[in-house]
Amino acid sequence: MIQHNAIPRRTVIVTLIVGLLLTIMPLPESLDPFRPDWLALLVIFWAMQLPRTWSIGTAWIIGLILDVSQGTLLGQHSLAFCVIVFITVRFHLLMRVFPLPQLTATVFGLLAVYQFLLFWTNGVAGTHAASTVYWGPVITGALIWPLLVMILSGVRYQDRSGN
Amino acid sequence: MVTFRQENINPTRSPALGLRLLALIFLSIVLMYVDNRDNHLNSVRKAIGVAVYPLRVAVDAPVRFWSWLSDATTSHNELELELGRLRVERLLTKARLQRFNALEAENARLRALLDARSRVRDTVRVAEIMSVDANPFSHSLVINVGSRDGVFDGQALVDADGVVGQVIKTGLLTSQAMLISDTDHALPVEVNRNGLRTIAVGTGQIGSLKLPFVVNSADIRAGDLLVTSGLGGVFPAGYPVAVVASVTRIPHEPYANVSATPVAALGQVREVMLIWSAGAQGNPAENSPTAGQAE
Numbered sequence: 001m002i003q004h005n006a007i008p009r010r011t012v013i014v015t016l017i018v019g020l021l022l023t024i025m026p027l028p029e030s031l032d033p034f035r036p037d038w039l040a041l042l043v044i045f046w047a048m049q050l051p052r053t054w055s056i057g058t059a060w061i062i063g064l065i066l067d068v069s070q071g072t073l074l075g076q077h078s079l080a081f082c083v084i085v086f087i088t089v090r091f092h093l094l095m096r097v098f099p100l101p102q103l104t105a106t107v108f109g110l111l112a113v114y115q116f117l118l119f120w121t122n123g124v125a126g127t128h129a130a131s132t133v134y135w136g137p138v139i140t141g142a143l144i145w146p147l148l149v150m151i152l153s154g155v156r157y158q159d160r161s162g163n
Numbered sequence: 164m165v166t167f168r169q170e171n172i173n174p175t176r177s178p179a180l181g182l183r184l185l186a187l188i189f190l191s192i193v194l195m196y197v198d199n200r201d202n203h204l205n206s207v208r209k210a211i212g213v214a215v216y217p218l219r220v221a222v223d224a225p226v227r228f229w230s231w232l233s234d235a236t237t238s239h240n241e242l243e244l245e246l247g248r249l250r251v252e253r254l255l256t257k258a259r260l261q262r263f264n265a266l267e268a269e270n271a272r273l274r275a276l277l278d279a280r281s282r283v284r285d286t287v288r289v290a291e292i293m294s295v296d297a298n299p300f301s302h303s304l305v306i307n308v309g310s311r312d313g314v315f316d317g318q319a320l321v322d323a324d325g326v327v328g329q330v331i332k333t334g335l336l337t338s339q340a341m342l343i344s345d346t347d348h349a350l351p352v353e354v355n356r357n358g359l360r361t362i363a364v365g366t367g368q369i370g371s372l373k374l375p376f377v378v379n380s381a382d383i384r385a386g387d388l389l390v391t392s393g394l395g396g397v398f399p400a401g402y403p404v405a406v407v408a409s410v411t412r413i414p415h416e417p418y419a420n421v422s423a424t425p426v427a428a429l430g431q432v433r434e435v436m437l438i439w440s441a442g443a444q445g446n447p448a449e450n451s452p453t454a455g456q457a458e
Contacts, residue, residue, distance in 0.1 A: 074208065082187045122300055133300060
């Protein structure tokens with residue numbers, strides 16, 4: 001695998017801001033449950049690419065920002081983010097050599113863990129939501145993952161050659 | 164250019180990572196516990212909320228621009244039609260208002276006779292709904308006013324037809340409101356026809372409320388208008404909420420199965436009115452052009 005010693009911080013931040021924009025963008029009522037977890041996908045991607053520098057603390061702060069912008073319980077998305085980043089960082093070497101279908105299946109699993117944590121914290125806090133809200137994003141997220149990898153890899157190489 | 168540096172030690176396998184994870188999980192749980200308990204974290208939420216505000220505006224801007232564009236390019240003909248329709252509507256509303264004024268005067272007189280506390284008019288202010296998606300786990304919306312404009316937690320939101328919801332999280336510049344259709348929302352109502360008091364609970368579907376505590380023998384039927392009773396202390400009394408859609412009486416059950424349809428267009432409103440009822444906290448910007456008296 002290539003060494004990623006020159007990925008500008010700017011690139012990461014820009015993709016995260018775009019992810020947040022996509023997360024709060026309005027969608028029709030019927031499509032809303034199927035909005036992919038853009039930030040979760042991005043966080044997994046960057047944790048896989050930059051496991052040495054991408055700390056779970058950063059993921060935790062991104063989660064906190066998401067909690068505020070969505071009005072969910074403070075700490076709910078933070079918890080889910082730092083857990084999936086931990087798993088990704090631990091197994092990043094394995095995940096990098098996975099062929100794309102297998103990697104997508106792994107991401108599916110990570111997203112399921114993520115949604116389960118949200119479901120669980122919601123349950124403890126006494127918030128009830130339709131079940132589509134939980135499994136919809138997992139499926140669309142896994143479907144969109146290969147595309148996201150392609151786009152982000154492109155962004156990465158462009159930036160590297162630009163410097 | 165700032166770049167991520169590579170370190171010599173490999174932090175991905177060190178036990179420190181696991182420890183950090185545990186610490187962060189613990190911190191998250193404490194945060195959630197405190198946030199769920201009471202409002203100690205409001206200032207944290209507000210501070211981060213201000214940072215998120217530009218993003219909300221950025222997402223809202225294209226939608227706003229589109230509606231401005233479609234307004235600007237509407238044909239003269241359509242505008243004239245619309246103007247005519249609005250004139251007729253205004254005439255009808257004013258006619259109804261004349262009677263209302265007389266009734267209000269009569270009501271005040273009767274109340275004075277009965278020595279009852281007279282009702283004070285509510286102050287309202289128009290707020291726009293931002294095209295921003297909020298909490299995926301509940302029915303909520305984001306409005307473009309916050310504590311800077313005098314908005315407070317629990318404030319009632321109505322549209323032209325009836326009650327929309329209440330403010331649940333007040334930010335500095337924007338606030339979040341919960342719709343009455345949310346499963347966690349309950350609203351004290353009364354049947355307008357006979358004053359029967361009950362509670363309307365959200366079902367999680369935008370076009371439906373349920374009334375779980377209506378006894379089988381209660382005098383309620385399809386078509387009845389439900390208005391706020393003012394008992395909860397959050398909503399001022401007398402605002403229309405929903406129309407009873409169906410009443411199913413099950414003989415051996417204590418409560419009837421009653422469902423109602425909200426009169427406010429919950430899924431499609433763009434503007435809402437915030438209500439400051441007399442005696443409530445906060446004050447709308449006095450010199451604001453949109454602040455006014457409820458008629």
